[in-house]
Amino acid sequence: MIKWLLPSQVPNPQIKAWGELFHQYASQQLIENVRTDFRILSIAERWFLPVSINDAELDNSYVCSPYTACVTYSIEELNRNIRNPFLNKSLNLVLKGTSNWLIRNEINKTIHVNNFLLSTNPYPDWHGIYLPQIVRFLTEQFPGHTIIFRSLNQVQHSLLLREFERYDFRTGASRQVYYFHPNAQTWSRHNNIGNDRRLVQKSDLTYLSPEQMKNHVGQIRGLYNQLYIQKYSQHNPRFTETFFEKAFFNNLFRFEGYCDGEGILKTVVGLFELNGTITSPIVGYDLAEDPKKGLYIYAIDLILKRMHQTGQVLNLSSGAANFKRLRGGQGHLEYSAIYMNHLPPVRQRMWKTLLFLLNKIGIPLLEKYEL
Known part of the structure; x- marks a missing residue:
């Protein structure tokens, strides 16, 4: 029901062509700042989702690096958009201060599902069917990896977000996008x-x-x-x-x-x-x-x-x-859905703390400064 497919086995021509490109070339030959293991996940032979698998790779683009998204890229966004000196300095200190903590807790040891390695990843007509089986399949194969779905919003993915919540995923806001x-x-x-x-x-x-x-x-x-x-x-x-x-x-x-x-x-x-x-x-x-x-x-x-x-x-x-x-x-907030229940307690605490900061501090900033 849930399995990996070679790109040549994928019936969807668009996903097949994308998968064949990353099967033919190493990711860095296509995107200089992306080192990842790229695969295609089949769900009941009906839906086919691109997947990126990483371990550390701190210099990766934010498209598959939570560390880059939360620290290095966020610092650039703060310096570009927040002119209030006190707020800017305070947030910079928070981000830089958490950097080593995030690295020690393997923030980049992740599996991103439905990840085309683009800034925004549209979803197929999949609304979370077989989500428990997907989680079981991925956690059995990669017991130390956090599972992440990016590019989610309440306008298009309300049903999917409810399914994530139902199966113990946690969500964190990442940015504000325009529809x-x-x-x-x-x-x-x-x-x-x-x-x-x-x-x-x-x-x-x-x-x-x-x-x-x-x-x-x-x-x-x-x-x-x-x-x-x-x-x-x-x-x-x-x-x-x-x-x-x-x-x-x-x-x-x-x-x-x-x-x-x-x-x-x-x-x-x-x-x-x-x-x-x-x-x-x-x-x-x-x-x-x-x-x-x-x-x-x-x-x-x-x-x-x-x-x-x-x-x-x-x-x-x-x-x-x-x-x-x-x-x-x-403008609508964009979220990532994150599954961490299988991880060691110390890494779960890291993710819960990070999501708390993103939602309690990040969301007001995103809405005020339209980041």
């Missing part, structure tokens, strides 16, 4: 969307369809790195050239963009679509251009158009909160 619903009335209520469209329509840039993007694949990484790695954080996934080449030719993302008159890519988005949800883990634009050109608007316009065309829900992740709200985005 867009393809509702015509909501859409028309936001003047910023119309202003964005007019800006794009007046542009001298040339739109590139998914088919036309094949001549620009080599430029995608540079734009993504400018935004996500150089501007924001080295702890975001650092995708390699190999990853982008394989992702394009295996249709793992829907790539679109704009180029200038010389054929230089200026804006790109890579959309990941699963079970009626669009996410956009790949966004990039030329930061050397005048900000008045609004290249970020070009990217967001492409994403919103896709949502409107397909009728799918859009999870536009975190960040740029005011920009997203002005275009109809609704």
